[in-house]
Amino acid sequence: MGESGVGGVPLFPAQLEAAELALLRQLSLWQDTLYTASRELTPNTICNYAYSLASLFSNFYSACPILKGGEASIAFRLWLTRSFTDTLGEALDVLGLPKPERM
Numbered sequence: 001m002g003e004s005g006v007g008g009v010p011l012f013p014a015q016l017e018a019a020e021l022a023l024l025r026q027l028s029l030w031q032d033t034l035y036t037a038s039r040e041l042t043p044n045t046i047c048n049y050a051y052s053l054a055s056l057f058s059n060f061y062s063a064c065p066i067l068k069g070g071e072a073s074i075a076f077r078l079w080l081t082r083s084f085t086d087t088l089g090e091a092l093d094v095l096g097l098p099k100p101e102r103m
Contacts, residue, residue: 010072010076010078010079011072011075011076012072012076013069013070013072013073013076014021014072017060017063017064018063018073019056019059019060019062019063019064019072020060020064020077020080021051022056022059023056023057023059023060023080023084024080026049026052026056027053027080027083027084027087029049030049030053030090030091032047033045033046033049034090034091034094043095046091046094046095047095049091050088050091050092050095053084053087053088053091054088055079057081057088058083060080064077066078066081070078087091
């Protein structure tokens with residue numbers, strides 16, 4: 001489906017929706033958040049990050065139909081959803097919490 005960019009990341013659509021951009025920004029903060037939380041011994045930082053990530057995904061899911069739109073949009077939104085799932089799973093794993101099977 002669609003052309004792919006570097007490392008399995010699909011090419012970004014020409015124009016991103018605000019909800020897509022907000023989720024993408026939050027996903028990009030994960031490594032820094034994890035580093036800061038481990039360095040400062042503040043697990044609540046990871047809790048706050050996971051809550052914000054889940055909230056932004058909920059907004060994205062409401063605003064952007066994942067399987068509707070152009071081929072580039074669909075591929076990007078599927079990748080964004082997978083990235084969210086993986087990142088939230090990592091955050092929950094670090095906190096010692098089980099990952100939900102379904103949402």
